[in-house]
Amino acid sequence: MRAFLVCAIGALCPLAAVSEPADPELTAALQAGCVVPTTAVTVPDGTTAAEPEMIAAASAIKRRDAEATAYARCVNDAAARMLSDAALPESRRGAVQATQRELVDAAVVPVEGIAANFNRELRCFRSRGAAAAPCTAQAARPPGSTPPKFAQGSRELGEIMSTCYPIEARRGGNEGRLSMDILVGEDGTASYTRLPDGAAGWQLKAADCVARKLRFEPARLADGTPYPSTVRVPISFTLSWEGEYVSPVQPASLTSKQELIAQIHRACYPAELLASGTYGEVLYKVDLSALGRITKLELLRSSGDARIDEAGRCIMSAYEFEPARRDGRPLVSTFPWTVKVLPPGS
Numbered sequence: 519m520r521a522f523l524v525c526a527i528g529a530l531c532p533l534a535a536v537s538e539p540a541d542p543e544l545t546a547a548l549q550a551g552c553v554v555p556t557t558a559v560t561v562p563d564g565t566t567a568a569e570p571e572m573i574a575a576a577s578a579i580k581r582r583d584a585e586a587t588a589y590a591r592c593v594n595d596a597a598a599r600m601l602s603d604a605a606l607p608e609s610r611r612g613a614v615q616a617t618q619r620e621l622v623d624a625a626v627v628p629v630e631g632i633a634a635n636f637n638r639e640l641r642c643f644r645s646r647g648a649a650a651a652p653c654t655a656q657a658a659r660p661p662g663s664t665p666p667k668f669a670q671g672s673r674e675l676g677e678i679m680s681t682c683y684p685i686e687a688r689r690g691g692n693e694g695r696l697s698m699d700i701l702v703g704e705d706g707t708a709s710y711t712r713l714p715d716g717a718a719g720w721q722l723k724a725a726d727c728v729a730r731k732l733r734f735e736p737a738r739l740a741d742g743t744p745y746p747s748t749v750r751v752p753i754s755f756t757l758s759w760e761g762e763y764v765s766p767v768q769p770a771s772l773t774s775k776q777e778l779i780a781q782i783h784r785a786c787y788p789a790e791l792l793a794s795g796t797y798g799e800v801l802y803k804v805d806l807s808a809l810g811r812i813t814k815l816e817l818l819r820s821s822g823d824a825r826i827d828e829a830g831r832c833i834m835s836a837y838e839f840e841p842a843r844r845d846g847r848p849l850v851s852t853f854p855w856t857v858k859v860l861p862p863g864s
Contacts, residue, residue: 544617547600552592555585555625558817561635564642572643579633586625593621623686628719634726635713662740666702666749669733682727683755687720693767694718694852695754698725704744706734718852721755728753770806770842770851779837784862786832788825795861798823800830804855808848810841818854830857 559578562571597618601611668675686692699712708729713722728751737747774782788796798821805814815834820827834857842851 541613541617544613545621548593548596548614548617548621550596552589552596553585555582555589555629557582557585559632559636560817560819561632561639562643564639565646567639567643572640575636576640579629579636582632583629586629589625590622593618593625619686624719628722630719630723632719632722635722638712660739660745663745663747664738666706666734666737666747669706669735675732678728678731679753679755682724682731684720684723687724687755692718692720693755694721695752696721696725697750697752698729699748699750700729700732701746701748702734702736703746704736706736706744708732708734724755725753767849768843770810770853771840772837773810773840774836774838782833782836783860786829786836787859787862788829791825792861795864796823796826797858797860797864798826798830800827800857800859802830802834802855802857804834804853806839806841806851806853808841808850810839810848812837812839821859826859829859833857833859 557578559575559582562575564572597614600606600614606614670678687694696713700708702708713725732751734749736744737749738744800817800821801819803814803816803818804812805816807813812835815831817827817831821830834855841848843849
């Protein structure tokens with residue numbers, strides 16, 4: 519099984535993550551009585567965030583971590599009770615253990631990725647104003663300069679992607695792509711990374727691994743002097759067996775008709791905002807089932823108005839989607855979706 523770096527530096531790849539559907543009956547049994555983590559965490563931009571925003575994000579991460587720990591403990595206890603049954607068939611025993619790992623990973627791994635992202639932004643926040651602040655190097659490239667370039671060949675890059683493809687993602691049939699911004703230092707090493715909103719937990723984990731292993735020829739000024747510079751690196755994790763073709767995934771798509779969409783927006787727009795005409799844009803992370811149903815909505819970027827955010831959630835919940843597919847077979851998928859909440863008639 520391999521993963522490939524499929525985009526060139528400077529290109530943009532949309533974010534997506536797909537996986538095979540889990541055993542719903544076993545999943546429900548292991549989750550019975552467990553409280554699924556729900557605290558939404560938005561990681562502020564360390565280059566512009568105020569201190570209260572950073573403090574609020576840190577508190578939200580602590581709550582999410584506590585929820586994930588309690589949930590994982592509950593799932594593990596349920597699995598232990600099932601596995602203690604001597605009459606449980608061996609094949610079913612393996613399914614219990616696999617589903618247990620998937621559920622625990624799904625709760626814990628995202629927190630690890632969020633925390634890693636927050637720590638990077640925190641370092642950026644604390645370094646503002648410093649002479650060598652890691653975030654100040656993201657300015658426009660000086661005239662006559664050259665951007666960072668890969669110092670590794672395609673084979674070595676392929677090996678990096680393969681070793682950084684999380685086992686839990688492979689096991690769950692997860693695939694995905696995203697673009698990460700890397701600050702390449704004067705010595706060609708990655709000292710700072712930024713990931714897009716909506717990245718799945720396993721993608722955050724994989725991107726951290728990739729950034730640690732990549733090596734670059736640093737950016738250079740017109741006179742050849744190396745200097746720190748940010749480069750965008752699109753990465754893609756794709757399941758593929760040696761010598762065997764794997765069909766590409768067709769992403770999930772919105773199937774609601776325009777007339778229905780207009781009705782949904784009118785119905786969800788807050789009546790108390792009609793006079794003021796308040797509007798906003800909200801970014802959510804969407805978990806979509808293999809049946810095309812939204813199973814979870816996570817707020818990634820608020821509009822700044824809780825009423826607009828709630829209207830966006832109302833709109834998303836009413837949308838109809840076609841699930842992601844491979845070879846016609848529906849898949850579970852995760853993707854970001856931006857909703858514009860506008861007054862009726864706008």
